[in-house]
Amino acid sequence: MDVKNPIANPLIVLREEFDDWAILFDPDTGNAFGLNPTGVFIWKLLDGKHDADAIVSRLREEADDVPEDAAEHARQFIAALEAQGLVGYEIEQERRTGNGDRG
């Protein structure tokens, strides 16, 4: 299987509130998660077209003083979102040959 880039769960609502801060709202559970402005920036790029490195590259274009280890932080942040069911990955099924499926 080929794991693609992270994609925001389309069911999750991004509510931008004050000063570029936001909450992610999961309507199925009623849970809400606070996002700081950097988190909001990352969330908006979780479109299946960007991985953590690409997101941080975009962040460097937009903001000053982005730390060197920002990509690692972004990966951790995306993993945390995934653990909450807020982010997923498009998975492409490998084309199977032979009788592998049948054991």
Next chain:
Amino acid sequence: MKLMRTPKKIDIDITNRCNLRCRYCYHYESAGDAGGDLPAEEWLQFFGELNRCAVTEVTLAGGEPFIREDLEAIVGGIVKNRMRFAILSNGTLITDEMAAFLASTKRCNYVQISIDGSMPESHDAMRGRGSFARAVEGLLTLRRNGVRAAVRVTIHRKNVHDLEGITRFLLEDIGLGSFGTNSAGAMGLCRKNAEIVQLTTEDRVLAMETLLRLSKKYNGRIQAMAGPLAEARHWLEMEEARLEGRPQMPNGGSLTGCGCYKSSLSVRADGAITPCTMLSHIELGRINRDDLGGLWREHTTLNALRRRDEIPLSGFSFCEGCPYVNYCTGNCPGLSYTLTGEVNHPSPDACLRKFLAEGGRLPDRALLC
């Protein structure tokens, strides 16, 4: 003034129809009592806009929401548009099928049922014969189907002596975790029936003392945002502040109550957008015609309401010489409008000084939880 980009919650009168005519209904004969119902298609279109605005919760009220034959389609539209919902109901029209449907959506925060007595006599006196049994059945139907049911008790002249029985019935016999209380406010039909419905000063004293005592006995399982229990708690705090000579209490000294239009809006059954269900006479716009986000951020009347908390109570002749002026919030602007004709005025109904001048007395502080 910091303002959310869009409202977080919308209160909708989904219908103007009701199978009951409760004597203290705030809806009928108020500005909210506005014409016929909109078709479901209009609401579904509006929910699409709420989705784009990232609104997270809708409360359906009325009228009686369960009277709508197309309620499932309406709730389906809320679910499809990534929102959760609550329903305010008299409880008498809830079927097993409907309760099972609500549970299946997994998006229902709660259905609030009005139960005003421990027996038919005290409930039916204001809501009509047979309504108690049907409301209790509605409550049990919700619980049987796994829908979170909340109960609101509206306190009035005919049930103020039944508060102990009501509490026992709801918390012990039915087994609710908690319930909420309010009192019949001077709005809608209640104004017309004030003489037989609204609490006298003596009734208010009784209700405050009883509810504080019961709340303590049941470990805070009785809640209130308004009405005698909320007043008792707030007024005791105000009195303590006065005795201690505190200069001010948080939110005290200006028209800060209650500010709901900083996070939510309301829509009447005819589609008119208003700041709050209690301010239904203020039409800000119309669904599916006006841009909700733009209206939320830019409407002059709405923004003026939001600045209401800059108006000091000391400027009102009504508050002149009041020792509580720096602790008071002015309370509900809707109630103030109904009683005085002015939105930007403290509500006389919530005035501690007036209550005391009319012979009222505060409960013993030891009764607080």
